[in-house]
Amino acid sequence: MTKQIISTVAGLAGLLEQQKQAFDRAGAVGMADRRRRIQTAVDLLVKYHKPLVEAMDADFGGRPRGYSLMNDVIGSLTSLKYARDHFEPWMANEPRAPFPPYDQFGAQAWVMYQPKGSVGIIGTWNAPLFTLFSPLASALAAGNRAILKPSEVVPRTAQVVAEAVVDMFDPLEVGVVTGGPDMGEAFTSQPFDHIVFTGSTQVGKAVMRNAADNLVPVTLELGGKSPTIVARSADLATAAFRIGVAKASNAGQLCVNPDIVYVAREQLEDFVAALKRTFGELFPSVPGNPDMVAVVNPRHLARVESYVSDATQAGARVECAPAPVATDTAERRRPLSIVIDPPSTAKIMHEEIFGPAVVVKPYDQIDEVITDINSRPRPLALYYFGEDAGEQQRVLEHTLSGGVCINEAMFHAAMEDAPFGGVGASGMGHYHGREGFLEFSHARTVFKAPAYDPRREWGLLPPYSEQFLAMMEAQVTP
Ligand code: NAD
Numbered sequence: 001m002t003k004q005i006i007s008t009v010a011g012l013a014g015l016l017e018q019q020k021q022a023f024d025r026a027g028a029v030g031m032a033d034r035r036r037r038i039q040t041a042v043d044l045l046v047k048y049h050k051p052l053v054e055a056m057d058a059d060f061g062g063r064p065r066g067y068s069l070m071n072d073v074i075g076s077l078t079s080l081k082y083a084r085d086h087f088e089p090w091m092a093n094e095p096r097a098p099f100p101p102y103d104q105f106g107a108q109a110w111v112m113y114q115p116k117g118s119v120g121i122i123g124t125w126n127a128p129l130f131t132l133f134s135p136l137a138s139a140l141a142a143g144n145r146a147i148l149k150p151s152e153v154v155p156r157t158a159q160v161v162a163e164a165v166v167d168m169f170d171p172l173e174v175g176v177v178t179g180g181p182d183m184g185e186a187f188t189s190q191p192f193d194h195i196v197f198t199g200s201t202q203v204g205k206a207v208m209r210n211a212a213d214n215l216v217p218v219t220l221e222l223g224g225k226s227p228t229i230v231a232r233s234a235d236l237a238t239a240a241f242r243i244g245v246a247k248a249s250n251a252g253q254l255c256v257n258p259d260i261v262y263v264a265r266e267q268l269e270d271f272v273a274a275l276k277r278t279f280g281e282l283f284p285s286v287p288g289n290p291d292m293v294a295v296v297n298p299r300h301l302a303r304v305e306s307y308v309s310d311a312t313q314a315g316a317r318v319e320c321a322p323a324p325v326a327t328d329t330a331e332r333r334r335p336l337s338i339v340i341d342p343p344s345t346a347k348i349m350h351e352e353i354f355g356p357a358v359v360v361k362p363y364d365q366i367d368e369v370i371t372d373i374n375s376r377p378r379p380l381a382l383y384y385f386g387e388d389a390g391e392q393q394r395v396l397e398h399t400l401s402g403g404v405c406i407n408e409a410m411f412h413a414a415m416e417d418a419p420f421g422g423v424g425a426s427g428m429g430h431y432h433g434r435e436g437f438l439e440f441s442h443a444r445t446v447f448k449a450p451a452y453d454p455r456r457e458w459g460l461l462p463p464y465s466e467q468f469l470a471m472m473e474a475q476v477t478p
Contacts, residue, residue: 029143062294076133082416087141115143117193125153138436152180219429231386244278279321304355316342378424
């Protein structure tokens, strides 16, 4: 098969077909092949890290190279290396107990974890490497082949990813296609053996509809409005600092970014002041600040700014950190807009912010917060800042979210030894850790019968004797 970047639907369909044939031909995928494929992805990121971070900087219109290394290159490498160094014991067959009396007659049973085949992986623009290579780590550990589709919103990055994959991989093992929503539609209409989609909830629904036509299982890594609770027992300065640092990361363009922050009414002004102080310390200036990530394009900037202006018109107070200064139109770095107590009808109370703005909402009782969170779609993450163990447990037990951090934000997503994924509107399925391996494996039960078959002797086969019914009835026990 020729090594080339594929950008047509026919090319994609042909590659997938060839991957599936290669998968069937190859049979069992041993440890050495899995390790070699994961290592190739590691080597790809090492070899191409410089052009990749340059491309991300250019695509965003400002994204510090050290940040791209930390978030995307090292984040992906960490997933790949963890999978490479841990998958072997996950592959082992697991003996299971056959039912009586067959267990006593020498029956055996086990579960074998087999690769599903070819996994399609669609990435986003905000973490353009991580959303491809982190799920790839789990998919390859499970012995699958894969086809990647980077996001067209970061076209230079997508091009470098495509060139790197074509350079480093046998396309029958890992291939790549480029394109936008049309290619996404076509991609999710293919008979993959599993699809991982990272993106918005709205597109996630279309992906699941398309996949349903071929009964393709999906992992949906979606977004949402991750709620953040600052309890009365929290150290306010620490909470504001950690929330501010999270909002500063990728200019808030992260799926697990704090979105609505609930603060006790009497602490609200102190919290806002501390959050402003934190942001001002991190970014003393905005235009041209090389440490600050820009909003990826004018459309997303207009989207975030429209939420803030809509909230202002609806009566919310907005504070900026640091104070805004006039910028030329090409500059898309922005201060953090802190939108204080917008009415529930404001757009910003419903749309995922995904940018340099945050809502701060006062509360009187923690149960109001729990009720508000539960009245909304299930979020990808929930954050609780505070030292009251009872209240912390109450929040954990009375809410549901993809993951949780206590006294921090976003850190749970960096854990390799635990599943990362959403629930409800924030997605389904997960990658990372053994759970990620299981996600991309078929758990296949094998029952091996003993030589002796007791059914005839025990009167369990037709023609039934008179005792058969009585024997069965005797077994209907509580
Ligand atoms: P998006 O849904 O617009 O696009 C994501 C990908 O889907 C892109 O590659 C795009 O080309 C493709 N696509 C677009 N239309 C499609 C269609 N009809 N069918 C199939 N594919 C299609 O999302 P985005 O703007 O790139 O990313 C932002 C969203 O992603 C936010 O909601 C964010 O929370 C979420 N996100 C989630 C995670 C996570 O791990 N859960 C990580 C990053 C981002």
